[in-house]
Amino acid sequence: MLNTLKKRKARVAASLICAAMLASACGNGNGGGTAESSAPSGSAAAPGASSERVNIELMEVGWVNTPVGDNDPYKKWLDDKFNVNFKLTALPAADLEAKMLTRFASQEPPDIIFTYDKNQILKLQSQGVLMEDVSPLLEKLPSINGALDENAKTFATMDGKMIAVPRPPEPGNWTVMVRKDWLANLGLETPKTNEELMNVIRKFTTDDPDQNGKADTWGISSAGGGTSLGEIANFQGMFGQFHGFHIQNNAAAHAVTTGVHKQFLDFVKTLADEKTIDPDWYTQGWEQRKPKLFGNKIGIAWYPGSIVAEHESLQENKGNFVDVWEAIPMPKGSADGGVRGPNGLVNGMYAISANAAKDPAKLERIAQLLEGVSYPNDGYWALRWGVGSDGQAMLDLEDGFKFYTEATDKYRKEYPGAWDYGTWISTSRDKVLQSTADAPNATGMKQLELDEKAKGYTVSPNFNDLLELDPQLVSEVAKVTEEFQIKYILGKETDYDKFVETWKKAGGQRLLEEAEKQFKAMNLIK
Amino acid sequence: MTNRNEKVYQAVSSAIVIGLTLLSAIPLLYAISMSLVNEQEWIERGGFILWPQNPTFIAYERLFQGTAVLQALGATVVRTVLGTALVLLMTTLAAYVLSKRNLPGRKPMLFFILVTILIGGGLIPTYLVVRDLHLLDSVWALILPGLVDSWSVLVLKQFFENIPGELEESAVIDGAGEVTLMSKIMIPMAAPAMAAIGLFIGVGHWNSWFDALIYLNDAQWHPIQLLIRNMFSSSEIGAQFNNAGQYNVLSPVNRVSAESLKMALVIIGTLPIMFVYPFLQKHFMKGMYMGAVKG
Numbered sequence: 001m002l003n004t005l006k007k008r009k010a011r012v013a014a015s016l017i018c019a020a021m022l023a024s025a026c027g028n029g030n031g032g033g034t035a036e037s038s039a040p041s042g043s044a045a046a047p048g049a050s051s052e053r054v055n056i057e058l059m060e061v062g063w064v065n066t067p068v069g070d071n072d073p074y075k076k077w078l079d080d081k082f083n084v085n086f087k088l089t090a091l092p093a094a095d096l097e098a099k100m101l102t103r104f105a106s107q108e109p110p111d112i113i114f115t116y117d118k119n120q121i122l123k124l125q126s127q128g129v130l131m132e133d134v135s136p137l138l139e140k141l142p143s144i145n146g147a148l149d150e151n152a153k154t155f156a157t158m159d160g161k162m163i164a165v166p167r168p169p170e171p172g173n174w175t176v177m178v179r180k181d182w183l184a185n186l187g188l189e190t191p192k193t194n195e196e197l198m199n200v201i202r203k204f205t206t207d208d209p210d211q212n213g214k215a216d217t218w219g220i221s222s223a224g225g226g227t228s229l230g231e232i233a234n235f236q237g238m239f240g241q242f243h244g245f246h247i248q249n250n251a252a253a254h255a256v257t258t259g260v261h262k263q264f265l266d267f268v269k270t271l272a273d274e275k276t277i278d279p280d281w282y283t284q285g286w287e288q289r290k291p292k293l294f295g296n297k298i299g300i301a302w303y304p305g306s307i308v309a310e311h312e313s314l315q316e317n318k319g320n321f322v323d324v325w326e327a328i329p330m331p332k333g334s335a336d337g338g339v340r341g342p343n344g345l346v347n348g349m350y351a352i353s354a355n356a357a358k359d360p361a362k363l364e365r366i367a368q369l370l371e372g373v374s375y376p377n378d379g380y381w382a383l384r385w386g387v388g389s390d391g392q393a394m395l396d397l398e399d400g401f402k403f404y405t406e407a408t409d410k411y412r413k414e415y416p417g418a419w420d421y422g423t424w425i426s427t428s429r430d431k432v433l434q435s436t437a438d439a440p441n442a443t444g445m446k447q448l449e450l451d452e453k454a455k456g457y458t459v460s461p462n463f464n465d466l467l468e469l470d471p472q473l474v475s476e477v478a479k480v481t482e483e484f485q486i487k488y489i490l491g492k493e494t495d496y497d498k499f500v501e502t503w504k505k506a507g508g509q510r511l512l513e514e515a516e517k518q519f520k521a522m523n524l525i526k
Numbered sequence: 527m528t529n530r531n532e533k534v535y536q537a538v539s540s541a542i543v544i545g546l547t548l549l550s551a552i553p554l555l556y557a558i559s560m561s562l563v564n565e566q567e568w569i570e571r572g573g574f575i576l577w578p579q580n581p582t583f584i585a586y587e588r589l590f591q592g593t594a595v596l597q598a599l600g601a602t603v604v605r606t607v608l609g610t611a612l613v614l615l616m617t618t619l620a621a622y623v624l625s626k627r628n629l630p631g632r633k634p635m636l637f638f639i640l641v642t643i644l645i646g647g648g649l650i651p652t653y654l655v656v657r658d659l660h661l662l663d664s665v666w667a668l669i670l671p672g673l674v675d676s677w678s679v680l681v682l683k684q685f686f687e688n689i690p691g692e693l694e695e696s697a698v699i700d701g702a703g704e705v706t707l708m709s710k711i712m713i714p715m716a717a718p719a720m721a722a723i724g725l726f727i728g729v730g731h732w733n734s735w736f737d738a739l740i741y742l743n744d745a746q747w748h749p750i751q752l753l754i755r756n757m758f759s760s761s762e763i764g765a766q767f768n769n770a771g772q773y774n775v776l777s778p779v780n781r782v783s784a785e786s787l788k789m790a791l792v793i794i795g796t797l798p799i800m801f802v803y804p805f806l807q808k809h810f811m812k813g814m815y816m817g818a819v820k821g
Contacts, residue, residue, distance in 0.1 A: 065756035066594050067745035087743075092759035095739055098649075102740050105650040106657055284573075287784050291573040313781070314569055414592050 054365045055085045056356075059100060059110035062090025062420035073411060074421040077382050077389035082369050090420035096120070104129045104353075111356040112366060114167075114424040116348045118155070119471055124351065125163050131357035133161035140367040141165065143374040147429075148346075154522075155345040155465060164349035165370070170428055172343045173304040174234070175454035180326040182209035182217075182299050190326070194238045194267060194333035197300075204299035205276040220271065220300040221278035223289040228482055229268070229489075230281065231302040234341055236264040237460065238333035243341045244464030245515040250525055252516035256481070256503050262496050263333060269489045282486060290314070305450030309435070312443045322442045327450040329457040342462035348424070375427050384422035385432065386412070394432070395440065401431045401448060403440045467518050473507035480506045552576070561585050561790035565781040573785070585782045585790035595794065597746070598753040601665070602732060603798075605749060609669040609731040614724050616674050618716070621682030622708055643676045649740070656741055667741035668734065668749075678723045685719045686712060721806045732799040754791045 068075075068088075078086040089110060091099055097120055103109050104124060115121065124130045131137075138145050147168035156166040183190065183200070186209050191197040201219025203209065209217055222230035236242035242255040242264070255261040271277040278284075278292060292298055294314040301307065311321045332338030350370065356362050373379035378388060385404050386392030390411050395403040412418045428451075433444045480503055487493040504512075519525040555576055560568075562581040571579075589595045623629060624636060647655070652671060661667040689712065697707050713720070735751035742748060 064760050066753065066760075067597070067748065069593075089743060091739075092756055094759065095755075098736075099739060102649060102653050106653050108657070288573045290783075291569045291571075295569050295572070314565065415594075416592075417594075 053079070053083055053085050054362050055087070056112065056362070056366060056369065057087040057089065057110040058112040058114060058424065059089040059091070059096070059103075060114035060420070060424045061093045061096050061116060062417070063423050064416045064419050065090045065092050066415075066417040068415045068417045069411075072415075072418065073390045074383060074386075074418055078369075078373075078379075078421075081379065081382075082365060082372060084365055084369065086369075088421060090417065090423065093117070097123075100124070107355075109353040109355055111353055111362065112370075113351045113353070114348055115351070118349065121164050121349060121351045122158070125158070129354050130163065131352040131354055133163075134165050134352060135162045137352065137363070137367055137370075138162065138165055141371045141374065143371055143377055144168065151462070151466065152346045156349055158468075164351040166346035167348045167350065167424075168346070168427065168429075169344050170347045171455040172340060172459065173428065173451040173454045174302060175304075175327050175340060175457055176235075176330055177301050177303045177307050177325045177450070178328055179204070179209065179299045179324055181324045183326075185209050185211055190328050191331050193331050194337075197238070197331045198267070198270065201271065201276045201300065202274065205274075209299060210296055217297050217299060218278040218292075219276045219298075220281075221289060221292065221298045222281040223284055223286045224282040225285045226283045229485060232268060232277075232281070233264075234302050235267065235330070236260055237330045237339045237341060238267070238337045239263040240334055240336040241339065241460045243460060243462065245467060245469070245511060246460070246463040247519055247524055248336075252512050252519055252525070254508065254512060256500060256508065257512070260334075260337075261481075261485075265485055265488050265496070267333075269491070272489050273491070304454065305447040308446045308450065309443050313436075317443070319442060322446050325450065327453040327457075339458050339460040342460050342465075345462055345465045347427070350424075373425050375425070375430055380425055380430070384426055384430070397433070397440060399431075401433060403433050403435065403444070405438055406434065406436050407438050463519070463524070466522065466524075467515055469511055469514060470507075473511055477503060477507045477511065557789045557792045557796075559789075560786050561793050563783075563786055565783045565786075568783045568786065584780070585786045586794070588782055589787065589790055589794065594753060595750070595791075598748055598750040599794070599798075601747045602749040602751070605665055605668050605734075605747070606728055606731040606799075608665070609672075610724055610728040612669060613673055613675055613678075613727045614720060617678045617682060617723065618713065618720065620674055620679045622686055622712060624679065625683045625686035627687075639674075639676045639679055653740060662741055663744040663747070665747050668731075668737050668747070671737070672730075675723075675727065678727070681723065682716060682719055685716050689715055725802065725806050728802060729799055750795045754795050757791055758788055 075086055075088070078084060089099075093116075096115060096117075100110070100113060100120065101123075104127070109129060113121070113124075121130065125132075144165060144167065148166060149169075152166045152169060153162065156162050156164050178190065178200070180190075182188075182204055186203050186207055188200055188203060189196070191200045204217055204219035206215070208215065220232070222232035224230035233242075236255060240255070240258060240260040241248065241253075242260050245252055245254050247253065248258060255264075268277070278289075278298060280289075280292075289298075290310070291314075293301055294311045305327065307325050308322060311325070312319070315321050330338050330340055352363070352366060356366060369379075371377065373383050381387040381394070382389035385394065386409060387394060390409070392404065392409060395405075397403055406413070433440065433448055435441070435444045437444065480499075484493060484499045484502070488496065488499070493499070516525065556574070559575050559578050562578045562583070562585070563571075563575055564580070564582050564584050567575070567578065567580055620639070624632060624639075626632070629635075646652075656662060656667050656671060659670075661670060693711060694707060697711055702710070732749075733751055735749060735755055738747065738749050738752045
């Protein structure tokens, strides 16, 4: 009897183990894991049309990167409009490369990749897993092609072949914002030179500009996050070009070798020595700085027009802070100075996988999709703003501007990840004022005004982004610079000439020579 | 005199350890405190708050309004419970079998297990294996690749070897089969070691996010840590969660800063697993050393 019992138990145990192993071999996934091999899921497709549907997957760096719901109106709109089975994979920038490389290495690539990082595309291009030349595709994308300049196309071209479809660049709307009410209270003019700026910063710190009887203000701040100087680095523009390697006097140059960087460091050092800069400027993060900035402790900031909306929202939206900020051009510290840093040559790129390119029907559908969702076509408004896809509407304002309120956007309130349908197509050319308010208000109109002013201020040309430089050398040189500049500002290092030599030895000299060579090849230097 | 020196030494050591403990606790205290403040207090008190004056659960309310956080928590709990149970089962079975010195092929089997501690297949080969087993987009992709933990097998094997052979012999004499021997005698004796190993495995599963990033294209099984990582990298987190439902309200008393939302996420992702420790505390220290000491 005991033996029978033992045998029964052994059989039961063996059966359980086999069942567990069987279950482990069968996932509830789709096995292939790609849009290519999965069955179309569009429930709206007519039985005859479902066989024509093309699976298209887009992988991108998203704004939000959280899941969307099952009844996704944006996917449904895309699927129905373009007869596709569209899959959006949105990831943080730090994770995109790992995911992308895994998918390509396992022969299950996404069809379209949208990224801001050209190096990622170059990496894939060198492996031969991307469409070699997208120029024929560009001809089918008049909405994108028409907004591209030669520099943007050059940026996306390697060895005579366009490696990805560039997205048209965005005009920058960040500039120097100054508290004009403080200027008025102290009888000061808008600073136009570096010396005037220094004077304003000093007075903002010492002369109680908010007239509250307390010494609780600083002229300026930054948000370095403990790893860099933060956005105050943009003030190098006072003294000249500072964005990477550029051309000056018909030769390749860099702010470290032209003296722009030193002049800027001396400026910030003075702020630190005189304690006219917020003491946490180097260590605090962007969000951590906000209580001071919008708590009326900081007089000058590098910000876009949204500074008004953020300030108002943190001060109970009573309208008291709508008109306290003014957008001003970068003060001039030299003949070549007074510039903002350059805008990017492109605003991201769409790379097409070689797998997708081999299928003419899929490639054609991709072209239709990209053209259809690009500004100013209907698909743009549908994906970016939910017009026609999720019941949203635009209100027309003056001068071609439009107003969009988040107040009625129920789906994206519940599933903020749906905003990522707009990440890969968004552009400020749409002139949309986005607001949480029900109707356009003074805050929104002021934000528009400041942004438009900023876009009109002088920017330096963008030479650096045309170059193909060794990323390792660039990184090493940047590291050396970051380490030195905070020490210099705090007085722990004083020998700038020695730093220049170190910078050159770390790779700066080789990069300068390479930049010179490439500029000559592009006929930018004679 | 020796007693006095001893007391001084104890006092100084205790002071240093208490000081270090308090220092270590500051980040956690910051996270908890920041998760309990609204935007008003955050602005007024300058952003670094170790003790909220007007604690509020508004950050948690906002996070749990949508389904993303709950779904991710559910996925993590399923993965952790299932994963821990299965890993413990497989590891115990392997360790018990390998503890038998008269097992044919014992040495080669041990070698194969040891080798995996030093050498792994790498990301792409592992992905290909998981894909070819049709595990992608399934919770099993997060559990099966790590089903047998080599280090734990070695620890448990050592533990089983330390159990006196006479116990086994007397059980066999009394008529116990292998399954009874293992389930009624060996496993209860190995409970401390299994508790410790189970805790390590459970915490490992709870904190994992990279495998989910690679193996899951569908967000249904995304664990809480991956969601936290994605939300931390989002520039829109403040705007999203201050515009949820009826909270178009613009007063900072009813708003919550992005920093508070992030800290609330950290607490949501940390607290559940921390609650497991008290239940296993008594086994933990004992189990840590059990497998290591022979005799």
